[in-house]
Amino acid sequence: MPEGDTVWQAARRLHDALAGRVLTRSDLRVPRFATADLTGRTVLDVTPRGKHLLTRIEGGLTLHSHLRMDGAWKIYENGRRWTGGPGHQIRAILGTTERTAVGYRLPVLELLRTADESRAVGHLGPDLLGPDWDPDRALANVLRDPARALGEALLDQRNLAGIGNVFKCEMCFLLGVTPWLPVGDLPADRAAHLPELAKKLLEFNRDRPIRVTTGRRGQDLYVYGRARRPCLRCGTPIRLADQGDGSRERPTYWCPTCQPGPSPAPSPARRRSHTM
Structure with a gap:
């Protein structure tokens, strides 16, 4: 999407x-x-x-x-x-x-x-690239349900509009937590940084033909699409599992070392698909 x-x-x-x-x-x-x-x-x-x-x-x-x-x-x-x-x-x-x-x-x-x-x-939250952007309101929306997984909250366009599955995975990596962390458990300093980070990532990429979150040529993304490849920071193999967004399951990537917190085991189907 x-x-x-x-x-x-x-x-x-x-x-x-x-x-x-x-x-x-x-x-x-x-x-x-x-x-x-x-x-x-x-x-x-x-x-x-x-x-x-x-x-x-x-x-x-x-x-x-x-x-x-x-x-x-x-x-x-x-x-x-x-x-x-x-x-x-x-x-x-x-x-x-x-x-x-x-x-x-x-x-x-x-x-x-x-x-x-x-x-x-009218149902959408503040637009990250729009004139209605309101970081305080966006953060309040994300934190409204403390038990909800961070990845799901970021994908919910009613909270803030513009984040998709790629930016969800990359943001969770940059925040240093798994996408399954309940938003209420997100450390306060990282929560405060979330709106600024989201806006920075989208604004940086809105004029680019190839999406980049790392700043490294040839290594554009930290985790998305990099299952089983070494983490660019620590070398741990990137993991992959599905996470829902309220409508469907989405492939979700994370580094188990750089992103501590709750996470599921990869499904057998996923493991087979990456060894064929």
């Missing part, structure tokens, strides 16, 4: 391609909005909100989309071949005289009044 930095980049590309321009083509390929025609309207802006994209259009309308695991918006100069996937995966087309934005595999696509955007994103 794209994280806040990736969605921010997608919004910027869409904004640069569409904002201030009149739509000459409009095709929303979802049954509820299949008859909607946005041609002749000017795109006002494209704004990210956490992991959501809000394309605001003249006449008080907003096209709300979410990429989730596989969705993508691709921008093409008019006349160029579209290469984002087969035609049946296209969910939206927004075209101007110069460029066309094509939305592939979008699991969420809805047209709503701009005044009603809160229906789509």
